[in-house]
């Protein structure tokens with residue numbers, strides 16, 4: 001790949017080189033969302049414009065980008081500078097003819113979705129919570145569910161990235177298909193994504209219905225059918241019974257008309273009240289259920305924007321295997337149920353359509369994701385992860401980039417065919433590895 005064929009320099013880097021770097025903010029950097037990680041950076045830089053960000057990056061010797069702090073591992077951490085995209089959060093352009101929106105990459109899905117809805121548009125899918133930034137989500141291949149739905153990185157159709165030298169590089173699939181495929185799911189290794197262009201679609205309505213206690217024997221042989229029964233389908237289970245605790249089915253609704261849900265589904269019973277994924281937690285922070293149609297951004301996430309998502313202090317891990325191995329992989333975890341469940345709040349199982357983004361967890365394979373929301377019991381969880389990874393090894397398991405895992409870089413390199421190309425791309429964008437942190441170094445990236 002020739003760098004010059006894809007770089008578009010910005011004169012802004014030079015124009016802004018005189019801006020001062022803010023003073024040290026030691027001790028104010030704080031923790032990630034869960035509180036399991038105290039960031040170790042000396043400074044938190046918070047630019048209010050692309051020009052400020054360019055200036056800060058060019059002057060820093062070691063730096064990592066920070067979104068809304070929802071990762072559970074050290075992927076965003078750095079011992080010197082962290083640069084937050086919190087203030088880079090505006091919608092810049094809505095192009096109705098191409099159905100694309102250009103955003104500053106720090107915008108959160110909650111605000112973006114509401115803006116789009118007001119204009120008659122929507123993003124194709126959302127994660128379980130709307131509180132995360134677009135750039136942070138895309139960088140780690142964050143996903144929702146749906147057999148036909150790619151993860152949240154797949155609607156990206158253009159990006160502007162501030163490289164280590166402060167230059168702004170524009171990357172599009174038309175002009176640099178290979179570079180583009182390598183740089184969307186970027187693990188924060190290439191620079192600060194300042195702007196993104198996302199493919200959107202006309203606004204759509206969704207209803208969600210929940211079935212309880214669906215026997216595993218009913219799912220066996222019907223996994224795709226069950227997962228394909230809605231636009232986005234999630235299983236919630238704690239691996240303690242021969243059934244899945246809850247199946248959430250999110251269906252697209254036309255003309256605002258509620259689809260009447262059957263009272264039984266593969267042996268499960270239709271819930272007669274709103275539910276939280278964990279049976280005995282109040283559902284008040286969950287999005288509306290019981291078949292009531294609503295805008296997609298009020299139904300696709302499980303949690304409302306203005307409530308605390310999930311159960312609070314917790315740890316998370318998630319593993320991706322090919323969808324064809326879904327039931328077998330679930331059975332491996334089910335066998336480990338007695339070991340896992342004492343430390344678990346809940347597991348969620350979702351599907352993601354294959355894509356062509358080099359570091360995506362669904363790269364070139366339709367995936368099923370087996371997620372674990374753990375109790376905040378660090379030692380127990382870190383002891384269990386290698387066992388889960390070993391159990392899922394026959395399926396070439398890949399971990400979620402933003403959650404806890406113990407797989408080595410060597411193992412992961414064997415599960416991502418473009419691993420070495422991604423390493424080369426990172427070196428191309430950032431020859432001095434200013435954006436490399438311990439997390440990437442340990443993986444050999």
Ligand SMILES: Cc1cc2nc3c(=O)[nH]c(=O)nc-3n(C[C@H](O)[C@H](O)[C@H](O)COP(=O)(O)OP(=O)(O)OC[C@H]3O[C@@H](n4cnc5c(N)ncnc54)[C@H](O)[C@@H]3O)c2cc1C
Nearest residue numbers: 067068069070071127128133135136139142143188193402
């Ligand atoms: C309660 C909860 C629920 C979750 N639900 C889901 C879910 O449903 N599905 C799922 O897949 N994941 C889920 N996650 C995980 C989460 O979506 C990812 O960890 C995501 O990356 C978090 O985005 P963030 O903005 O908080 O990024 P951060 O944690 O702040 O950063 C993540 C990565 O993005 C990089 N980054 C951030 N901003 C930029 C930028 N502007 N340019 C370049 N790189 C950048 C960082 O360097 C880092 O490598 C959940 C997490 C929590 C806490």
